[in-house]
Amino acid sequence: MDRRNFIRSAATLAATSCTGGLAGCALTSSDTGMSTQLRSFALSSIAEDPGSALRLHGHWPADLQGTLFRNGPALFSRNGDSQDHLFDGDGMVHAYRIHAGEIRHHSRYVQTEKFIQEQQANRFLYSGSASVRAGSLPLRTNDTINMANTSLRKVGNKYFALWEGGSAYEIDPGTLATRSRHTLAPELEHAPFSAHPVQDTNGDTWNFGSLVNIGQAKTLLYQLGPNGKLKRTKLIDMDFAGYMHAFAISQNYIILLNTCCIHQAAETFIGGYTFHQDKASQFIFIDKNDLEVKYTIEVPANFVFHFGNAFEEKGTLFLSTSEYSNADIMLKGMALNTHHGLGAGYSTGKLVQYEFKLATGQYKKKSTAVDIEFPQYDLADPYHAQTLFGAGESGKKKDNIANALVAINPITQRDQTFSYAPGIIAEEPLLVRSKRHKHYIMQTFIDLTHRNGGIALFEPTRLAEGPIALATTKVPIPLGFHGCFVAS
Numbered sequence: 001m002d003r004r005n006f007i008r009s010a011a012t013l014a015a016t017s018c019t020g021g022l023a024g025c026a027l028t029s030s031d032t033g034m035s036t037q038l039r040s041f042a043l044s045s046i047a048e049d050p051g052s053a054l055r056l057h058g059h060w061p062a063d064l065q066g067t068l069f070r071n072g073p074a075l076f077s078r079n080g081d082s083q084d085h086l087f088d089g090d091g092m093v094h095a096y097r098i099h100a101g102e103i104r105h106h107s108r109y110v111q112t113e114k115f116i117q118e119q120q121a122n123r124f125l126y127s128g129s130a131s132v133r134a135g136s137l138p139l140r141t142n143d144t145i146n147m148a149n150t151s152l153r154k155v156g157n158k159y160f161a162l163w164e165g166g167s168a169y170e171i172d173p174g175t176l177a178t179r180s181r182h183t184l185a186p187e188l189e190h191a192p193f194s195a196h197p198v199q200d201t202n203g204d205t206w207n208f209g210s211l212v213n214i215g216q217a218k219t220l221l222y223q224l225g226p227n228g229k230l231k232r233t234k235l236i237d238m239d240f241a242g243y244m245h246a247f248a249i250s251q252n253y254i255i256l257l258n259t260c261c262i263h264q265a266a267e268t269f270i271g272g273y274t275f276h277q278d279k280a281s282q283f284i285f286i287d288k289n290d291l292e293v294k295y296t297i298e299v300p301a302n303f304v305f306h307f308g309n310a311f312e313e314k315g316t317l318f319l320s321t322s323e324y325s326n327a328d329i330m331l332k333g334m335a336l337n338t339h340h341g342l343g344a345g346y347s348t349g350k351l352v353q354y355e356f357k358l359a360t361g362q363y364k365k366k367s368t369a370v371d372i373e374f375p376q377y378d379l380a381d382p383y384h385a386q387t388l389f390g391a392g393e394s395g396k397k398k399d400n401i402a403n404a405l406v407a408i409n410p411i412t413q414r415d416q417t418f419s420y421a422p423g424i425i426a427e428e429p430l431l432v433r434s435k436r437h438k439h440y441i442m443q444t445f446i447d448l449t450h451r452n453g454g455i456a457l458f459e460p461t462r463l464a465e466g467p468i469a470l471a472t473t474k475v476p477i478p479l480g481f482h483g484c485f486v487a488s
Ligand SMILES: [Fe+2]
Pocket: 195, 196, 245, 246, 305, 306, 481, 482
């Protein structure tokens, strides 16, 4: 079956208004009701999948086998009560096992302390990170409302379901059973460990934990060895309590962005943040050798969840970000119980490239009009200019609903886009390597109309031509955030 025909046969992705397959078929977001549909979909709690085969279309390369792990918030309602923010669903971990021409999916809720306690009570007992609940039980530790709902990553030989305000939960990669809350050292019990650890080229893993949510303008840095054991930590004092979700590394530096979305004590974690348009955000450059802050460079007010790669070349440090002009996306744009929330048209992340001259503190900021979130690069070879891949938005009406796979080189600004059909939400793509070291882009998507999901597989240099293979689930899949692919 040729590419066009198999795409046409893939009912979930067929777009009747589209000629020439899916390529170039923008989401016509007059798609009225799509935002409502998205909120309603996001709020519907999803059952665990004990194991089901996906429908395969097209040619899945024989040497691309392994498991795609994903994580995302999935349980938003209990006993008539619902959460009010996308961050507040209990985490569900997924495995898509790709083997011998078959892909099978299964999923399980992460058995956090909160999940177990609320499951037994058959009701929500706590306010969330943004949802206020009358009569909420008190928070005893950072892990009391840990939902472990943000990512699933392999660190050393362990698989972690990650959140950002507390500990990692270790997951059995074979059964997806939750093993235990993970503590790196006794003195670090309940310490925040972000959902965005970054593996360095020597096999070490760097991560940070923001102490902002416990009222301290401090960031805890972690360095773990290739075996996942803790090597070093360092507590960094910040000038103010800005929101930090992820970070970047270059050859010599750990790069934090203390955004001017600043926290003060409030009923909920997210409710405590205010974006200060008149203040500067701070890029903080920490030497990997001694973990000392070497440079702080202020930039005009901005907001960032995710970074592309960073690298140093001839005295310049290059860094790409998916950048927002304010924090509305988090403070308003992920609310679920209001039409002013998810899908209501808040600004989307644009690709921005910074070039820092660390010695002088000068920098250049090159903004683009390209919508991109979850930017990805070659994790095994990060320290050079390269094309970034992300979920993006195409079409004229901007509604903060990602419906495209986007590729852009931040230096040349050459870009490619593949737009999915209406009703499809594009999630985080991953740049993966097959056994024969061929690169592919693996992107999960959610089909709001059919309430299922799937994986689209692309050749990175030809992504505008559409996926070379598609796999769709027969079961409902919740929106997800992040994951990883482990080849076998
Ligand atoms: Fe993230």
